[in-house]
Amino acid sequence: MTTADRPLWQDRFPPIGYWVKVAALVLLLVIAIRMLAILQGLLIVLAASAVLAIGLQPTISWLEKRGLPRGLAMTVIIAVGIVATGAALFLIVPVVVDQVGTLVETLPEYVQGLEEDSPFIADLTARIDPMAQVGSAVGQLPDGAMSAVGGVFSAIFDLLLVLTLTPYFAMSLPRIKRWGVRLLVREDREGFLRLLNRSTDLMANYIAGNLLVSAIAGVVAWIALTAIGVPYAAALAVFIALTDMVPAVGATVGAAAAVGVALTQGVGQALLTGAVLLTYQQVENYVIVPRVMRDAIDVSPAIGIVALLIGGTLAGPVGALLALPVAAMVRVLLEEFVLKERMRTVRQADAEEERNGGRRRPRGIRERVLP
Known part of the structure; x- marks a missing residue:
């Protein structure tokens, strides 16, 4: 059949084979999105493991320069981590158990003392009967116990999985770099290595900056709690430092x-403690973190806040923890593949315009716009 003999609709619309390919592509895209939704938790664990592995590279390199093989350097880091974690748990767990027991034992006397000191609280407790509310809540615990236990075990499993995968990723990172380089042609290898090394440095700087901010929070909390007279000040300071590593919500959990x-x-000591820790949180959020992270990963505070909101919404605390390094990597990619080429094009256009006798913009404006 010649072109003149074909029906008009065949000239206006693509053939059936084209629509079959489109339908297959859409189906594959839907399947891929569905798989990503199912594997979201695992992907977050893998991302967290990769970030921690990259963050360990400077420490591993430092130990290698001092004569330790890479495997032994990783073993030393794991041993130090286990000792530090065990010491933190040794300080924190007894405090939690002791304080919960003390609170349960003294709650009736505490409520009675508040009623005697304040007629308003006495009237309020008469209306809501807090002890009855506590008994009702305890009676309802079995209904949500399985869900709570499942959530706790899931979080513990994810944490153990991250701790298991991180050493493997850290040990394999040089091989992954070499494997990635082999897939590229020679003229692209230098740019790939530069981009990869820059991303690695950003990840390591972020983790170091986060540890520095958490250490400052722990020291300030220990000094403040000791001065106020709060018991177990050292253990609480360690707990605050650990929770402070999680952006957005960690500091609030530690303060609570x-x-x-x-x-x-x-009540007076509780109010004073809350006021001091809340004040420090504002100083940390608006003074310490912007300065440290700006020097560590070169991300502006506004972009950092937006990244934290997006990461926390998509993946909870882990997403908030990974938000800043991911934002830094996105900025690096944009600079490398978009902004750098655009700036080169603009400069070439300006140079061409000047050579052709075009109107030149004021020198001061150009220096401010094009560094």
């Missing part, structure tokens, strides 16, 4: 625990 312990000593 400290206020809960201070409450056993009196």
